[in-house]
Amino acid sequence: QQPVQSPQAVILREGEDAVINCSSSKALYSVHWYRQKHGEAPVFLMILLKGGEQMRHEKISASFNEKKQQSSLYLTASQLSYSGTYFCGTESDSGAGSYQLTFGKGTKLSVIP
Amino acid sequence: DAGVTQSPTHLIKTRGQQVTLRCSPKSGHDTVSWYQQALGQGPQFIFQYYEEEERQRGNFPDRFSGHQFPNYSSELNVNALLLGDSALYLCASSFGLAGVGDTQYFGPGTRLTVL
Secondary structure, eight states, X not given: OOOEEEOSEEEEETTOOEEEEEEOSSOOSEXXXXXXXXXXXXXXXXXXXXXXXXXXXXXXXXXXXXXXXXXXXXXXSOOGGGOEEEEEEEEEEOSTTOEEEEEOOOEEEEEEO | OOOOEEEOSEEEEOTTOOEEEXXXXXXXXXXXXXXXXOTXXXXXXXXXXXXXXXXXXXXXXXXXXXXEOTTSOEEEEEOSOXXXXXXXXXXXXXXXXXXXXXXXXXXXXXXXXXX
Protein backbone atom coordinates (compact mmCIF):
# COMPACT_ATOMS: atom_id res chain seq x y z
CA GLN A 1 0.00 0.00 0.00
CA GLN A 2 1.18 3.46 -0.93
CA PRO A 3 2.53 5.60 1.94
CA VAL A 4 0.81 8.93 2.54
CA GLN A 5 2.87 12.11 2.42
CA SER A 6 1.96 15.47 3.91
CA PRO A 7 1.81 18.25 3.09
CA GLN A 8 1.24 17.91 -0.65
CA ALA A 9 3.00 21.19 -1.29
CA VAL A 10 4.83 23.86 0.70
CA ILE A 11 6.36 27.22 -0.13
CA LEU A 12 9.26 28.51 1.96
CA ARG A 13 11.42 31.60 2.01
CA GLU A 14 15.17 31.01 2.04
CA GLY A 15 16.33 30.23 5.56
CA GLU A 16 13.00 28.87 6.79
CA ASP A 17 12.49 25.33 8.09
CA ALA A 18 10.05 22.66 6.90
CA VAL A 19 8.91 19.18 7.88
CA ILE A 20 7.62 16.55 5.45
CA ASN A 21 5.80 13.54 6.84
CA CYS A 22 5.39 10.02 5.49
CA SER A 23 3.09 7.44 7.04
CA SER A 24 2.16 3.87 6.20
CA SER A 25 -0.54 1.43 7.23
CA LYS A 26 1.95 -1.46 7.02
CA ALA A 27 4.82 -2.47 9.26
CA LEU A 28 7.95 -0.94 7.77
CA TYR A 29 11.51 -2.20 7.56
CA SER A 30 12.97 0.95 6.09
CA VAL A 31 12.15 4.36 4.67
CA HIS A 32 14.02 5.92 1.74
CA TRP A 33 13.93 9.63 0.90
CA TYR A 34 14.52 11.05 -2.57
CA ARG A 35 14.38 14.51 -4.10
CA GLN A 36 13.38 15.00 -7.73
CA LYS A 37 13.78 18.24 -9.64
CA HIS A 38 11.61 18.90 -12.65
CA GLY A 39 12.67 16.78 -15.63
CA GLU A 40 15.39 14.99 -13.68
CA ALA A 41 15.86 11.62 -12.00
CA PRO A 42 15.05 11.17 -8.32
CA VAL A 43 18.22 11.69 -6.25
CA PHE A 44 18.81 9.56 -3.19
CA LEU A 45 19.00 11.49 0.09
CA MET A 46 19.01 8.91 2.86
CA ILE A 47 17.73 5.60 4.22
CA LEU A 48 16.31 5.02 7.66
CA LEU A 49 16.37 1.43 8.86
CA LYS A 50 14.27 -0.24 11.48
CA GLY A 51 16.19 0.05 14.70
CA GLY A 52 18.56 2.54 13.13
CA GLU A 53 19.49 6.08 14.05
CA GLN A 54 18.27 9.40 12.77
CA MET A 55 20.07 10.22 9.54
CA ARG A 56 21.43 13.43 8.12
CA HIS A 57 22.32 14.78 4.65
CA GLU A 58 23.82 18.26 4.84
CA LYS A 59 21.14 20.36 6.59
CA ILE A 60 18.45 17.77 5.94
CA SER A 61 17.72 15.15 8.58
CA ALA A 62 15.09 12.47 9.02
CA SER A 63 13.62 10.29 11.72
CA PHE A 64 11.77 6.97 11.67
CA ASN A 65 9.17 5.99 14.23
CA GLU A 66 8.76 2.24 13.74
CA LYS A 67 5.84 1.89 16.13
CA LYS A 68 3.83 4.59 14.40
CA GLN A 69 5.06 3.50 10.95
CA GLN A 70 5.99 7.09 10.22
CA SER A 71 9.00 9.02 9.01
CA SER A 72 9.64 12.74 8.95
CA LEU A 73 12.09 14.73 6.85
CA TYR A 74 13.39 17.94 8.43
CA LEU A 75 14.78 20.69 6.19
CA THR A 76 16.66 23.29 8.18
CA ALA A 77 17.60 26.78 6.96
CA SER A 78 16.30 25.98 3.49
CA GLN A 79 18.28 26.95 0.42
CA LEU A 80 17.06 27.63 -3.12
CA SER A 81 18.65 24.32 -4.15
CA TYR A 82 16.23 22.44 -1.88
CA SER A 83 13.36 23.12 -4.28
CA GLY A 84 11.91 20.00 -5.84
CA THR A 85 9.52 17.17 -5.10
CA TYR A 86 10.39 14.95 -2.15
CA PHE A 87 9.34 11.31 -2.21
CA CYS A 88 9.41 8.79 0.56
CA GLY A 89 9.74 5.14 -0.41
CA THR A 90 8.83 2.49 2.11
CA GLU A 91 9.94 -1.12 2.35
CA SER A 92 7.70 -3.73 3.87
CA ASP A 93 7.56 -7.48 3.42
CA SER A 94 5.69 -8.11 0.16
CA GLY A 95 5.73 -11.86 0.70
CA ALA A 96 8.24 -14.69 0.36
CA GLY A 97 10.85 -12.51 2.03
CA SER A 98 10.94 -10.02 -0.84
CA TYR A 99 11.04 -6.29 -0.39
CA GLN A 100 9.75 -3.63 -2.75
CA LEU A 101 10.02 0.12 -2.60
CA THR A 102 6.60 1.73 -2.60
CA PHE A 103 6.61 5.49 -3.12
CA GLY A 104 4.26 8.17 -1.90
CA LYS A 105 2.78 10.79 -4.21
CA GLY A 106 5.42 13.31 -3.23
CA THR A 107 5.62 16.71 -1.55
CA LYS A 108 6.41 19.68 -3.77
CA LEU A 109 8.75 22.08 -2.00
CA SER A 110 9.37 25.55 -3.41
CA VAL A 111 12.00 27.80 -1.84
CA ILE A 112 11.80 31.45 -2.82
CA PRO A 113 14.33 34.26 -2.19
CA ASP B 1 32.08 6.79 -12.12
CA ALA B 2 29.27 6.26 -14.63
CA GLY B 3 25.81 6.56 -13.19
CA VAL B 4 22.65 4.88 -14.44
CA THR B 5 22.00 5.60 -18.10
CA GLN B 6 18.79 5.14 -20.08
CA SER B 7 17.86 5.36 -23.72
CA PRO B 8 16.10 6.82 -25.52
CA THR B 9 15.34 10.08 -23.70
CA HIS B 10 11.98 10.57 -25.35
CA LEU B 11 9.75 8.32 -27.41
CA ILE B 12 6.42 8.81 -29.17
CA LYS B 13 4.34 5.79 -30.13
CA THR B 14 0.76 5.12 -31.18
CA ARG B 15 -1.75 2.84 -29.50
CA GLY B 16 -1.19 -0.84 -30.17
CA GLN B 17 2.50 -0.49 -30.94
CA GLN B 18 5.33 -2.06 -29.00
CA VAL B 19 8.26 -0.28 -27.35
CA THR B 20 11.64 -1.25 -25.91
CA LEU B 21 13.46 0.88 -23.37
CA ARG B 22 17.05 0.34 -22.31
CA CYS B 23 19.02 0.79 -19.11
CA SER B 24 22.65 0.43 -18.08
CA PRO B 25 23.21 0.21 -14.33
CA LYS B 26 25.69 2.19 -12.29
CA SER B 27 29.19 0.74 -12.35
CA GLY B 28 29.47 -2.10 -9.83
CA HIS B 29 25.72 -2.69 -9.63
CA ASP B 30 24.10 -5.92 -10.76
CA THR B 31 20.41 -5.42 -9.98
CA VAL B 32 18.01 -3.37 -12.09
CA SER B 33 14.53 -2.24 -11.13
CA TRP B 34 12.02 -0.54 -13.41
CA TYR B 35 9.46 2.03 -12.34
CA GLN B 36 6.63 3.89 -14.07
CA GLN B 37 6.06 7.49 -12.99
CA ALA B 38 2.85 9.11 -14.15
CA LEU B 39 2.65 12.90 -14.14
CA GLY B 40 2.35 14.23 -10.60
CA GLN B 41 2.76 10.79 -9.03
CA GLY B 42 5.52 8.86 -7.31
CA PRO B 43 7.38 6.07 -9.09
CA GLN B 44 5.47 2.78 -9.22
CA PHE B 45 7.43 -0.47 -9.14
CA ILE B 46 7.15 -2.63 -12.28
CA PHE B 47 9.72 -5.39 -11.76
CA GLN B 48 13.27 -6.17 -10.73
CA TYR B 49 15.98 -8.21 -12.43
CA TYR B 50 18.92 -9.95 -10.85
CA GLU B 51 21.15 -12.62 -12.40
CA GLU B 52 19.15 -12.32 -15.63
CA GLU B 53 15.91 -13.37 -13.94
CA GLU B 54 12.82 -11.45 -12.91
CA ARG B 55 12.91 -11.61 -9.11
CA GLN B 56 10.01 -9.40 -8.08
CA ARG B 57 7.05 -7.94 -9.88
CA GLY B 58 4.64 -5.15 -9.07
CA ASN B 59 1.01 -4.91 -10.08
CA PHE B 60 1.52 -4.57 -13.85
CA PRO B 61 -0.01 -6.69 -16.64
CA ASP B 62 1.91 -9.19 -18.72
CA ARG B 63 2.16 -6.61 -21.51
CA PHE B 64 5.12 -5.37 -19.50
CA SER B 65 8.11 -7.67 -19.80
CA GLY B 66 11.82 -7.35 -19.39
CA HIS B 67 15.19 -8.83 -19.83
CA GLN B 68 18.58 -8.58 -18.23
CA PHE B 69 21.78 -9.27 -20.09
CA PRO B 70 25.03 -10.82 -18.80
CA ASN B 71 26.58 -7.33 -18.55
CA TYR B 72 23.70 -6.40 -16.15
CA SER B 73 22.06 -3.98 -18.59
CA SER B 74 18.32 -4.36 -18.95
CA GLU B 75 15.42 -3.80 -21.31
CA LEU B 76 11.79 -3.03 -20.60
CA ASN B 77 9.30 -4.07 -23.27
CA VAL B 78 5.72 -2.92 -23.42
CA ASN B 79 3.34 -4.52 -25.93
CA ALA B 80 -0.03 -3.34 -27.20
CA LEU B 81 0.50 0.20 -25.93
CA LEU B 82 -2.41 2.02 -24.33
CA LEU B 83 -2.86 5.75 -23.84
CA GLY B 84 -2.48 5.14 -20.11
CA ASP B 85 1.05 3.85 -20.64
CA SER B 86 2.22 7.40 -21.26
CA ALA B 87 4.64 8.13 -18.42
CA LEU B 88 8.25 8.57 -17.39
CA TYR B 89 9.92 5.17 -17.14
CA LEU B 90 12.71 5.08 -14.61
CA CYS B 91 15.40 2.51 -14.19
CA ALA B 92 17.16 2.12 -10.84
CA SER B 93 20.20 0.05 -10.04
CA SER B 94 21.51 -1.47 -6.83
CA PHE B 95 23.92 -4.15 -5.71
CA GLY B 96 22.85 -7.65 -4.80
CA LEU B 97 19.46 -9.28 -4.56
CA ALA B 98 16.96 -6.96 -2.96
CA GLY B 99 17.36 -6.85 0.74
CA VAL B 100 16.12 -4.38 3.25
CA GLY B 101 17.85 -1.05 2.98
CA ASP B 102 19.51 -1.48 -0.41
CA THR B 103 20.06 1.95 -1.93
CA GLN B 104 18.66 2.34 -5.43
CA TYR B 105 20.11 4.93 -7.80
CA PHE B 106 17.87 6.22 -10.55
CA GLY B 107 18.58 7.02 -14.16
CA PRO B 108 17.22 10.11 -15.94
CA GLY B 109 14.28 8.17 -17.36
CA THR B 110 12.61 7.72 -20.72
CA ARG B 111 9.56 9.87 -21.42
CA LEU B 112 7.04 7.73 -23.35
CA THR B 113 4.09 9.38 -25.04
CA VAL B 114 1.37 7.19 -26.53
CA LEU B 115 -0.93 8.87 -29.05
